[in-house]
Amino acid sequence: MKEQAQDKQIGAPMNRVDGRLKVTGAAKYSAEYEIPGITYAVLVGSTITKGRLTSIDTRAAERAPGVLAVITHFNSPKVPGFDTAGKDPSQPATVGGPLKIFKDDLIRFNDQPIALVVADSWERARFAARLVKAQYAKEKHQTNLEANAAQAFLPTSAKKNPKSPMADYQRGQVDAYKTGAIKLESEYVIPTEVHHPMELQSITAHWEAPDRLTLYDKTQGTLATRRDFAREWNLPEENVKVIATFVGGAFGNALHSWPHESAAIIAAKVVNRPVKLMLTREQMFTMVGYRPYTWQKLGMSATPDGKITAITHESIGQTSTYEEFTESTLAQTRMMYQSPNVTTRYRLAALDIGSPIWMRGPGEATGAFALESAMDEMAHLLNLDPLEFRLRNYTDQDPEKNKPWSTKFLKECYQLGAERVGWNKRQLKPGSLRDGDWLIGYGMGVGTFGAHRGAATVGAQLLPNGTVLLQCATTDIGPGTGTVMTQIAAETLGLSPQKITFDLGKSSYPKAGTQGGSSTVNSVGPAVQEACLALKDKLRGIAASSNAAFASAKKEDVTLTDGYLTVGGNAATRVAYADLLRQPEAATAVTVEAKPGPEGQKYSMYSFSVHFAEVRVHQLTGEVRVSKLVSCADAGTIVNEKTAGNQMKGGAVGGIGMALMEHATIDDRFGRYVTKDFADYHVPVHADSPDVQVAFVNQPDPHVNALGTKGIGEIAIIGVAPAIANAIFNATGKRIRELPITPDKLI
């Protein structure tokens, strides 16, 4: 059958290239590799929160059937990289470094791994793990942020660099809202939330030689993982292979290297066999990060005609005692609205808990809950429609950086969303709409996230069978990276997507950054584009030796179809691949790096979103149902409306969880979580989510990259929780400033 190459691949709602593999179970995840001689490891966690491990009795565990080793800090081999003094340069956003597992006897948080049992089956390892008995010298611990707010401190990065985004920010007068005509001052709290991707954090570590390590790992960055563990073991990076072909969701928790990964590598050294380690769902709460509990205070003043005159936004986020984790909680407040006076102050409280890590829409989603709730509160004070209030304070250029936006189509998003949700039904007075015992309300929340782009390299090769193979070390944690890269390549080459293979998820492939911060399409997309253009040029050069038409052709005009290379599809110019491929292999392969240029100096680059919610609140039981949710995004060019829409919907459902149910709660007396499974830690089920409506402005941004993309992953969730909280206020007149908004808060 003849495959017709479509002209327009970019934007087409193409099905996922790996969809069938995923739904049939053929896709292999990090815990599914069966290597001969494989062993299984289970971690034992501390049952105290702070203190010292005085002794650990592993005898019963060692005698248990099938057990090969029990590793603790008493017998662990030395990890050479653990002794390197000073801060870990591999963690640019953190000061300190990941926990160095089995290095000392200090207990820094509850469920900190204190032992690892390796056995010939997972069941036997788990059984033996329960037989490990530890003795501790307990010390008084601190796990409550409010109780430790007085000790909150400016992050080290801000102390060292006053221009750091974590430093105190000032434009106009300090705390000017206090003298404003109409003002408010509100405190907001978001609890700890945990990523909980469907796939548990897993790693299979295999020392293929004493100095050669292969890791099948759940990671968002194969190269970051390679770098971290090469450094831990003082190995050249090329001696460490990281494989993450499929990642079953991550939402940020695989952006960091965690102690369980180090533990598996240590264990593989000890037993001299491959070791597979998969965390339990309970361990997912304690040792692989979370969205930190954060307290915020927001002060705002405005003129009676609805112009914001000042905003002050302060926050205290929790971090661990051994690692300073920071995130951009206050970023949106500095640039979203036209206010002459803005003050932001970001602080940390170090508690006896594991380190946090960025969770989808990281700090911005936390900050937007305060900012966008306060916007709603001020609109209510002013007796103004919240959408109108936002329009009156719209920014046509970035007020923080004093630069033009690269593109900003947020007004268009407002319009699209307001129409779809039926914003005209919203009443200014809360509690005006009802259906029996159900109170109905409408709310909105805005989100933004930097349109980040980094360098990326892609290899492209024409194969003898007429297909093109592309390779890149990027990962695909679920957004559909392989699919959209195939589309970009298909369009650039003029080849059918079926003839393109995009291989990803291996550290041995050409370099790309970690999949995080909504940056993959922005970064890898142009590299695919440029690699495909370079490949065409290379082929054109080869063809030129036998066909004059190619000698004068531009690389953009070269098309690959149906076994032939042509100039602009002109049949008369056809050169068969078979002829081209008589050249040595390297001649038909290219590797190209694409990097951002100086545009970032000139423009302020952001994606924008707005979320509109219609909620129903039962006046007797306090139950909330989100009956409509409309998410509109200005994310530049949409490469695939299906996978992009899928990301938006996923983010919106995550926002429902954030608004209404997710809270990881610690009993501070013990420092242990009391919500440690899916019976206690609720995420939305289908019945909690309406059919989320998504609309894209779909206008290219000419400055981020040649594709015009800006990024989707984060803005999908940023602003959703306040949209729902604001809708609840509109329905009930109750302003809930502490998430999640559970029924008990509404009765």
Next chain:
Amino acid sequence: MNQFQYVRPTKRQAAIDAVAKDTTAKFIAGGTNLVDLMKRGIMTPQKLVDINRLPLTKIERENNGLRIGALALNSTVADDKQVREKQPLLSLALNAGASAQLRNMATVGGNMLQRTRCSYFYDLAMPCNKREPGTGCGALEGVNRMHAIFGFSDKCIAVHPSDMSVALVALDATVQVSGPRGNRSIPFADFHRLPGDTPEKDTNLEPGELITAVVVPDGPFTKHVHYQKVRERASYAFALLSVAAALDIDGNNTIKAARLAMGGVAHKPWRLTAAEQALVGKPATEDTFRQAAIVAMQGAKAFKYNAYKLKLGPNTIVQALKTAAAA
């Protein structure tokens, strides 16, 4: 994993003997709770006596009532034509519980024997008198937003998690059991226990006693019934609080008979007989329901994090009765 024996008798007496003679043995049917508890090391039976081969799945008429076999699946009972006609409240309560997948595995007998979902019970590193008598109650001064407001003791403030049982206690069901000393019937209200000084005992079953059936007597509650479950998400969550309500209303809108019970408030499904009496003979109006709700809450006492139940309780009773009356 923990080693255990597994037997699968086909005769009732063999099953009873196997458990009666071995204090470390447990019956297993659907296993939807016991297997979880075993995986976490909370329950460590040395022997599992699988009763799925016993002929206890039937739902049949018996002496002006429905006799529901202990091994009837939750989903089967919820969808059963006779149950839906004669005891629609039971069907509603069953469908409010767990998920479709779990209801397809869980049995009627097993549902009644669910252990509490108290987080302290579920964590081996926390104190819990129910799991390990003498260690103290972690929830008493801990995070107790899910916990009891009725019938608790200073040894245990956990609640029973079953939805089905709330309907069964309201409907005056009886539990039929067979044991080493023969058969007996236990009124549903006496089946589960309050914690007192022995919170480790959830029920009044004697060692080796096997639930064989639940009998629900026919009654007038075939129309005006409702099961109102308030939870933190729309489905698949344990109740913050639930109410089973059944009314018999005559042509003058007067309540001839009423049944009311709450879930998520006590160590057992909590029958509200005084509130029922407050309803009988009164008009089926919101005002009547509010008065009954006040009666229902007498004696309730809250802890640090569950004071909301003192308000959610009466509100949910009113909502359940309103919905039942309108049904």
